Amino acid sequence: MNIENKQKFKVAYFQSANEFWKFITQNDEWYLEHLPQDFEDLKSNSKSLIPLIIETTNELRYNLKFKQSDYWRIIQWDNIAFEMKMDDKLKQFCSNCKKEIGLVQRFPRLICHECKNELKSSDERNVEFFNSEALGYGCQGYYSGTNQTEKYNSNESYIGNKTFIAEEGRFGGILIELKE
Ligand SMILES: [Zn+2]
Structure with missing residues (x-):
């Protein structure tokens, strides 16, 4: 053909x-x-x-x-x-552990809930991300276990040799995606 x-x-x-x-x-x-x-x-x-x-x-x-x-x-x-x-x-799968997660059409590289807890800074400390403003805008990282007092000023975090990007969701919340 x-x-x-x-x-x-x-x-x-x-x-x-x-x-x-x-x-x-x-x-x-x-x-x-x-x-x-x-x-x-x-x-x-x-x-x-x-x-x-x-x-x-x-x-x-x-x-x-x-x-x-x-x-x-x-x-x-x-x-x-x-x-x-x-x-x-x-179907869609966690971009780290490959567990099945819900389909989110525009974001095929999301990670699952469990893997969010594995995210680390470049100096190997656990980090977490939250909206920085009320109403679900912005994205700010913090070192985990600091009650959002110790800021982590990067949107990039790591699991093993994979890099993940955190960003604010279009309708609030935070999206964590595997970096291409
Ligand atoms: Zn996972």
Whole structure:
């Protein structure tokens, strides 16, 4: 099949949803080559495709090899599952320990609650992050166990050789994400 002709591609050209999906995902970075809107009959085949899409994007989220700037392309595929209300098997995993956590669509690199307690400063002390203002704005780090009196003036913290970034959540709270 010639990639130049992908505008004309149809799921119906393939013997099955499986065959179609195998073709689409043959390269590791397949999501850079294909978007759902490139296929005119994708929606009418979505029931059989969605389990395959979900399995594939779950694996991408488990391995976290994609660039954050490309994640919107993967979300386009997930959105088919949302549109069909078949999104309950979409998964996300802690970017440190790989435990399953709830899907947060724009933030695939979050860590779980337990791993938050493992965050350390560069001098190996435990640190924690809180909103710095009322109403859930801002982000300030503190050394743990100091009752938020000893400030840690960095948004970066570490678990082993992994670096994590703390930032204020859009709706309050703090998000901790693995740095790319
Ligand atoms: Zn974890």
